[in-house]
Amino acid sequence: MLPHLDAAYNLARWLTRNDHDAEDVVQEAMLRAFRFLDGLRGEAKPWLLTIVRNSCFTWLQVNRPAELAGFDDRTAELHLVDESSPEALALRQCDRRMLNEALAALSAQFREALILRELEDLSYKDIARITDVPIGTVMSRLARGRRLLAESLQAISNASQLHK
Amino acid sequence: MTREEARRLLHAYVDGELDAAKSLELEAHLAENPAARAACERLREMSAAIRDRAEYHAAPPSLAARLRASVPAAPEKAPRRAAWPGWLKPAAAFAAVALLTWGVAILSLRPGEDERIAQEVLASHVRATLGNRMFDVASSDQHAVKPWLSARLAFSPPVADVSAHGFELQGGRLDYIGGQSVAVLVYQRRQHVIDVFVWPAQAQKAQQTLARDGFNIERFALGGMSFWLVSDLNRNELGDFARLLAGHAATP
Numbered sequence: 001m002l003p004h005l006d007a008a009y010n011l012a013r014w015l016t017r018n019d020h021d022a023e024d025v026v027q028e029a030m031l032r033a034f035r036f037l038d039g040l041r042g043e044a045k046p047w048l049l050t051i052v053r054n055s056c057f058t059w060l061q062v063n064r065p066a067e068l069a070g071f072d073d074r075t076a077e078l079h080l081v082d083e084s085s086p087e088a089l090a091l092r093q094c095d096r097r098m099l100n101e102a103l104a105a106l107s108a109q110f111r112e113a114l115i116l117r118e119l120e121d122l123s124y125k126d127i128a129r130i131t132d133v134p135i136g137t138v139m140s141r142l143a144r145g146r147r148l149l150a151e152s153l154q155a156i157s158n159a160s161q162l163h164k
Numbered sequence: 165m166t167r168e169e170a171r172r173l174l175h176a177y178v179d180g181e182l183d184a185a186k187s188l189e190l191e192a193h194l195a196e197n198p199a200a201r202a203a204c205e206r207l208r209e210m211s212a213a214i215r216d217r218a219e220y221h222a223a224p225p226s227l228a229a230r231l232r233a234s235v236p237a238a239p240e241k242a243p244r245r246a247a248w249p250g251w252l253k254p255a256a257a258f259a260a261v262a263l264l265t266w267g268v269a270i271l272s273l274r275p276g277e278d279e280r281i282a283q284e285v286l287a288s289h290v291r292a293t294l295g296n297r298m299f300d301v302a303s304s305d306q307h308a309v310k311p312w313l314s315a316r317l318a319f320s321p322p323v324a325d326v327s328a329h330g331f332e333l334q335g336g337r338l339d340y341i342g343g344q345s346v347a348v349l350v351y352q353r354r355q356h357v358i359d360v361f362v363w364p365a366q367a368q369k370a371q372q373t374l375a376r377d378g379f380n381i382e383r384f385a386l387g388g389m390s391f392w393l394v395s396d397l398n399r400n401e402l403g404d405f406a407r408l409l410a411g412h413a414a415t416p
Contacts, residue, residue, distance in 0.1 A: 009223035023227050030231055099217045118214040121398050124181050143175045146210050
């Protein structure tokens with residue numbers, strides 16, 4: 001029984017976007033977690049996911065630096081909800097494959113925030129700890145991530161309309 | 165609340181991260197603004213779409229096997245068997261924290277009939293999940309669970325089939341809450357177990373949401389039955405589930 005192994009793998013799989021690499025990163029991260037078990041304070045899940053997340057980003061920096069380049073939160077506009085948005089229909093019509101593709105295409109920082117929030121049900125506080133940013137940044141990343149996801153689903157939906 | 169502020173807080177509201185005072189302010193704003201209400205609905209749909217359709221990648225069994233094999237190589241220099249408790253430490257720490265917060269939650273409850281029931285249903289849920297004995301009758305078929313429970317109780321609990329909405333019936337069990345035997349219907353949503361406690365009640369009661377560190381509770385009374393839902397599922401989805409069950413209870 002390895003606690004939270006599924007959560008660790010799910011995060012690594014979404015960040016590396018590849019089964020083989022996710023397995024390698026998680027194995028290394030779990031062994032490191034085991035070694036630093038004394039550093040465990042508070043709940044185990046956010047603690048473990050912090051280690052897995054850091055391993056993923058180190059791996060991305062070495063193997064896919066282009067994916068992390070050019071990401072900058074600070075230039076982001078205020079994370080306001082757009083009240084008049086046309087994406088509702090695209091969202092309702094999108095299938096599993098389209099949604100997974102759109103999610104995988106987001107920047108790693110938006111992707112991890114959404115995965116931790118929606119698939120792992122973690123609080124803003126835990127996500128802030130795992131991704132090492134302030135809670136305000138977690139909020140704006142979730143807001144922008146959802147916005148970009150909606151736009152990308154809209155674009156996919158428009159493209160498939162054209163082909164019909 | 166200004167429109168700007170409402171637009172800024174909407175994500176936190178949908179994520180259940182807004183404090184009670186701000187939530188009330190925002191709800192008042194939503195009640196008056198159809199456009200903001202529509203935006204809130206869209207956010208909920210987006211959140212639900214990701215939860216329902218994004219793939220959850222569970223760890224392959226080969227990875228767990230590789231990890232087990234590598235554990236003795238850790239610098240503890242401990243023999244294979246002695247290394248095991250180390251792996252269990254996070255789980256034990258987690259369980260201790262969960263029990264502690266649960267204990268604190270119980271202590272901080274105000275006395276009173278409702279709070280006592282909240283205490284009892286929460287205790288029943290935690291006992292069942294910790295003991296891994298969730299049901300006396302395991303079946304996803306409502307027509308098997310309902311007669312089993314009816315045969316052992318002085319009433320016949322309504323058992324709704326809501327699998328179309330992603331809530332799978334797992335089975336049912338009997339428990340003793342508030343001085344009477346009650347039915348417990350066990351549903352599952354992804355990896356979350358939801359206990360639905362049902363017993364006869366005369367008065368109707370509007371849906372009410374409680375939270376006890378880590379566990380969410382929804383309650384309502386309708387159609388002659390009192391319903392209490394307990395789960396570690398997030399508040400939004402448990403609320404949706406309660407509304408689904410209320411819909412079924414209203415039109416049997």
